[in-house]
Amino acid sequence: MTSDALIFTLSAIGISETVYLIKKRLLLQKPICPIGENCLAVLESKYNKIFIIQNDVLGLLFYIACSLITVFLVIGIDPLSIFNNIIKILIIGGSGISVFFTYLQWRVIKAWCFWCLMSASTIWLMGIILLVRGLIK
Amino acid sequence: MNKSSFHILRISLAITFIWIGVLILKNPESWGGYLEPWAVDFLPVSVTQALLGTAILDILIGILFLIDWLTWFAGFMASLHIIVVLTVSGITDITVRDIGLLTAALVVMIEDLPIYMKSFFKK
Numbered sequence: 001m002t003s004d005a006l007i008f009t010l011s012a013i014g015i016s017e018t019v020y021l022i023k024k025r026l027l028l029q030k031p032i033c034p035i036g037e038n039c040l041a042v043l044e045s046k047y048n049k050i051f052i053i054q055n056d057v058l059g060l061l062f063y064i065a066c067s068l069i070t071v072f073l074v075i076g077i078d079p080l081s082i083f084n085n086i087i088k089i090l091i092i093g094g095s096g097i098s099v100f101f102t103y104l105q106w107r108v109i110k111a112w113c114f115w116c117l118m119s120a121s122t123i124w125l126m127g128i129i130l131l132v133r134g135l136i137k
Numbered sequence: 138m139n140k141s142s143f144h145i146l147r148i149s150l151a152i153t154f155i156w157i158g159v160l161i162l163k164n165p166e167s168w169g170g171y172l173e174p175w176a177v178d179f180l181p182v183s184v185t186q187a188l189l190g191t192a193i194l195d196i197l198i199g200i201l202f203l204i205d206w207l208t209w210f211a212g213f214m215a216s217l218h219i220i221v222v223l224t225v226s227g228i229t230d231i232t233v234r235d236i237g238l239l240t241a242a243l244v245v246m247i248e249d250l251p252i253y254m255k256s257f258f259k260k
Contacts, residue, residue: 005156012152012203016144019204034141075163 001074003133007087007126008070014063014122021056021115031115038111045109047101055101059119062094066126088130095127143248144205150241151202154215158195165189176225194218202245209254212246 021043024031033039042048048055069087073080098120105112161168165188169177172184180187198218201211219239223232250258 008156008159009152012155013148016148016151016203016205023205071159074159 003129004070004074006129007091008067008074010122010126010129011063011067011070014119015060015067017115017119017122018056018060018063022054022060025054025056033114035114036112039113039115041111042105042109042113042116047104047109062090062123066090066094091123091126091130094123098123143245146241147202147205147208147245150215150238150245151199153199153238154195154202155199158192158199161188161192161195165192171226171229173225173227191218209246209249209251212242212244212249215242216246 021031025043031039031043050058066087069083069090072083073087077083101116102120105116165185168188168191169184177184182190194214195218198211198215201207202215216239219235219242223235223239226232226235
């Protein structure tokens, strides 16, 4: 229950962050860059989408899926074991993709984006929570 | 109010409201215990139905806070909702927490009021 609450909290933070980025992109406004000055270099790079879907939209879908599945697990909607496996796959997959995007910022684009790093940290934290939950059980 | 502080407060309220809504959905009957007997007598529907409605309202308010859309309205609804909760649950050990939530919701509402409303109140 506690781990579900934490994963939900992190998913909600992710939703608000990606909604912010999508709004800024649609309104053609520059997002605030609290740390560093190269957010736009990353957000407007050729790596800002996977196939034809923008990364911020993919991120939003990921966080919505995580929060919904967490809610299903808390309320106890069946099939619980399938939802449990889906959330694990989502978070493990998301962590891997976040490692890839962080590598792109570090080595390829050579610029850091605050929002991308925050999103990556959020997903890694979700992964750590999942890991700790697995160890405690 | 600092823009970052506003967003931190908004997202915190969003998480609180959605999570409380989810917990009520999980077990509405147990939340019925918080209602004062006189308030139960006033209900036109069963306690469970009323609490399910409350849970949905909580989640909707939380979503509005989260996506930063009609945030002032979410703040207004949240404030009204907490005032009703304070009224129907009476003074208990956790009343102080609801007062904290009420103030936070009021702050978010006032900060996000549309300009035409702000100027109306300044008249």
